[in-house]
Amino acid sequence: MRDVIVLGAGVVGMTSAYALAREGFNVQVIDAANAAAGGGASFGNGAQLSYSYSDAMASPSLAANLPKYLLGRDPAFRIDLSASPAFLIWGMRFLANATRGRFERNTIDLLKLAMESREGFAELSKKVTFDYRQPGKLNLYATTEALRYAEKLCGLKNRYGAQQVVLGPREAIEREPALAHYGHSFAGALWAPLDEVGNSRLFCENLQRLLEVEHGVKFRFETKVERLKKRRGRIDAVVTDAGDFACENVVLALGTGAVDIARTVGAHLPIWPVQGYSTTIPAGLNAPTASITDTARKIVFCRLGDKLRIAGIADIGNNSEFREARFQSMLQTAKEAFPSAGDFQAELNAWTGWRPVTPNSQPLIGESRIKGLFLNCGHGSLGWTLSIAAANRLAECLRNKPPSLPA
Numbered sequence: 001m002r003d004v005i006v007l008g009a010g011v012v013g014m015t016s017a018y019a020l021a022r023e024g025f026n027v028q029v030i031d032a033a034n035a036a037a038g039g040g041a042s043f044g045n046g047a048q049l050s051y052s053y054s055d056a057m058a059s060p061s062l063a064a065n066l067p068k069y070l071l072g073r074d075p076a077f078r079i080d081l082s083a084s085p086a087f088l089i090w091g092m093r094f095l096a097n098a099t100r101g102r103f104e105r106n107t108i109d110l111l112k113l114a115m116e117s118r119e120g121f122a123e124l125s126k127k128v129t130f131d132y133r134q135p136g137k138l139n140l141y142a143t144t145e146a147l148r149y150a151e152k153l154c155g156l157k158n159r160y161g162a163q164q165v166v167l168g169p170r171e172a173i174e175r176e177p178a179l180a181h182y183g184h185s186f187a188g189a190l191w192a193p194l195d196e197v198g199n200s201r202l203f204c205e206n207l208q209r210l211l212e213v214e215h216g217v218k219f220r221f222e223t224k225v226e227r228l229k230k231r232r233g234r235i236d237a238v239v240t241d242a243g244d245f246a247c248e249n250v251v252l253a254l255g256t257g258a259v260d261i262a263r264t265v266g267a268h269l270p271i272w273p274v275q276g277y278s279t280t281i282p283a284g285l286n287a288p289t290a291s292i293t294d295t296a297r298k299i300v301f302c303r304l305g306d307k308l309r310i311a312g313i314a315d316i317g318n319n320s321e322f323r324e325a326r327f328q329s330m331l332q333t334a335k336e337a338f339p340s341a342g343d344f345q346a347e348l349n350a351w352t353g354w355r356p357v358t359p360n361s362q363p364l365i366g367e368s369r370i371k372g373l374f375l376n377c378g379h380g381s382l383g384w385t386l387s388i389a390a391a392n393r394l395a396e397c398l399r400n401k402p403p404s405l406p407a
């Protein structure tokens with residue numbers, strides 16, 4: 001049996017462990033946090049399994065609004081150019097992907113990957129509980145112009161199986177009656193009947209149990225990876241604060257943490273952290289059943305059991321910790337938009353996390369130039385959605401790789 005060490009126990013690491021264990025690999029998972037999904041973006045994300053709304057982050061509208069973002073005049077999206085030279089290089093590559101042609105190509109590539117995940121989630125939901133529901137999703141558009149462009153893109157996406165439909169405001173309210181209580185008018189909506197929701201933290205925790213019991217996967221938590229060791233161009237060991245782990249196959253699934261660790265063996269990953277926030281409050285009288293994305297205000301509302309998850313904000317360029325003012329700004333936007341969707345007086349469970357974003361929004365999956373070092377990282381704002389398909393692609397790469405040492 002071939003050994004593999006998966007670094008990272010977020011959704012990407014956990015689904016990688018699952019796909020590899022099913023391929024017959026002997027899997028060990030290492031993470032600095034004290035529990036699965038405990039240390040990264042998989043803890044408190046927007047919870048949307050957004051198969052159809054797979055839009056790449058670098059878009060023509062981003063390019064058009066750049067001055068506003070740079071001047072901090074958009075409540076939800078900010079770019080701070082005072083960051084390092086490395087950020088400027090990444091930023092130039094990111095902006096180069098904001099042309100209409102590249103945006104559409106990147107979006108379709110993400111859509112294909114997302115659609116591959118859908119079946120996997122339905123299958124896994126029979127073995128793992130994670131507040132999984134299939135309520136569809138509504139994307140709200142504030143202006144007719146934005147709706148028209150979304151409609152055009154929807155035509156393209158539907159050719160690849162997205163099944164999105166454009167609705168007027170009245171039709172959107174018929175589809176989701178809670179929208180009658182929405183605080184802002186909107187020009188229309190895109191209805192994505194295939195889109196789903198689920199709690200990625202719960203998913204990781206319960207998947208861990210399945211992996212331990214049914215597949216013998218070993219977990220080492222509270223173990224910080226310090227660096228990788230290579231010998232003659234191939235991976236040799238993982239160095240942690242709890243000692244070295246020798247291994248010929250290592251999967252880097254550390255989210256934004258992958259960059260520093262890859263650099264220890266001379267690999268430079270084009271991933272930048274994009275900070276966001278969320279709150280999880282009791283669902284209110286008018287909590288929507290469908291998941292909702294307000295595209296103008298860049299905020300999502302997603303019901304998870306008897307709770308409402310609200311997520312938003314994209315701050316690019318600085319890597320600060322939790323900023324109260326940014327969280328409050330998101331909360332204010334949410335209260336104004338959907339005042340009776342949740343109990344805003346309750347405990348807010350404020351959270352911040354970082355999306356691991358690549359310039360073209362495509363995740364990095366496969367063997368790196370260093371033999372035995374496999375990447376599964378850089379899933380950006382769609383990592384929860386893409387995780388299962390990405391893990392299957394990764395497992396395919398390892399399956400097809402001949403063992404380097406005689407068995």
Ligand SMILES: Cc1cc2nc3c(=O)[nH]c(=O)nc-3n(C[C@H](O)[C@H](O)[C@H](O)COP(=O)(O)OP(=O)(O)OC[C@H]3O[C@@H](n4cnc5c(N)ncnc54)[C@H](O)[C@@H]3O)c2cc1C
Nearest residue numbers: 010012032039040041042046048225255257276383384385
């Ligand atoms: C506000 C917000 C909302 C989002 N909403 C959605 C959504 O609705 N739908 C969607 O599909 N995606 C969403 N995303 C994106 C998604 O959450 C991420 O893409 C995904 O969680 C990335 O998973 P990951 O496993 O790669 O990384 P992470 O979840 O960040 O996991 C990385 C793991 O690596 C560990 N680690 C890092 N460095 C080290 C080290 N040196 N040693 C040991 N361990 C280490 C961490 O402890 C962590 O557990 C959102 C993200 C944010 C921030």
